Amino acid sequence: MNLFYQPLLPEGILYLDADESRHCIKVLRHNTGDVIHITDGKGFFYDAVITKADDRQCTFRIQEKSAKPVRDYTIHIAISPTKNADRIEWFVEKAVELGVDIVSIINCENTERTYLKKERLEKVAVSAMKQSLKATLPRIEGLLEFDAIVKSEASQKFIAFVDQQNPDHLKNIALPGKDYLVLIGPEGDFSAEELSAAIANGFQKVSLGQSRLRTETAGLAACHILNLAND
């Protein structure tokens, strides 16, 4: 099944944009009268009938609208950008597939790369949402300063940080049905100041397991563990 995306559908826009139209008509060879599936990225799926099979602006009428069942938890991962931009794009793709709600790209003391192609990350998120047949487009935020994200509210707040005082494994302290926020540091890890600021703001230090993980792998592992806690 193919899922198309029209974020302005709730505002009454009843056609696909140029890229989506091309894909629908030229690549998938849909014709007038065919039923296609569309999401608005805001929690709804639509069955639509093509009224004009135009490969620049494919118009349709809604046959049926259905709401995606709402989860009773949200996952917010705040992560430092990686030196290699592909790695953070890969993280966004996989986190969307597994089910993330908000991704914040954060600038930490040891963050080496702060240049961020936000539009690119949003494109990656849209295609991952379509590919995994989700109806909600996760929000991509950034670049945010650590000092700002550390003051954010959530019902369970974690900072991935392993030290001598052996923190608990995230899987053992994540409670189901919460709004989670997890901070994932850069290659050089969080600074002592950042760690204490997080603790002071109600974050719990957590481990993600035995292995030493790259930044993007740690972000994905955290996202997956929180999903498993609710699956």
Add this chain to the structure above:
Amino acid sequence: MNLFYQPLLPEGILYLDADESRHCIKVLRHNTGDVIHITDGKGFFYDAVITKADDRQCTFRIQEKSAKPVRDYTIHIAISPTKNADRIEWFVEKAVELGVDIVSIINCENTERTYLKKERLEKVAVSAMKQSLKATLPRIEGLLEFDAIVKSEASQKFIAFVDQQNPDHLKNIALPGKDYLVLIGPEGDFSAEELSAAIANGFQKVSLGQSRLRTETAGLAACHILNLAND
């Protein structure tokens, strides 16, 4: 910390190969007398003192040898190659980081791409092993036919397959301390014949969660769930 790799160390080879020597001497600027850390990829770490800081053949003598604590479980993921080769390389990198023992690349009925750069996958595995400071190099096998892998032995065998008969979630049926084998199908999934052959050979049908995952994401999710069952 940097970890170097010399698979022939147990056979008495006391130097780094050209690439590793260049990295050690040219890039990291190590000198004679410096202590470096080496693994043989067979479960051992070595502290070694550089005896000749040659950027083509850096020689060393062993100061101390230590065995990596052995896990009481093994993870074997048998996965179909993806159309896009980058995706299976990415899977190997991440599975090694999280902790996989054997990766078999398998040719299924719906596998679209059977051409496999095995040397490339082994390179990826080596650098992921070094990066995550592991002492054991996972084995990469392939390309294997589905008919061969389905006859393999393991103490818990799973096939990732979701259908109307709602299979159990892997996290609920994976027992700790086992030798696991998980089959991950291609984009087009396993055929009905492959599924029944797996069942007939003692594989359990499992779900990896709510989301529709790409092949490489499913493989990584399975690997991570099995690690978490033992963490």
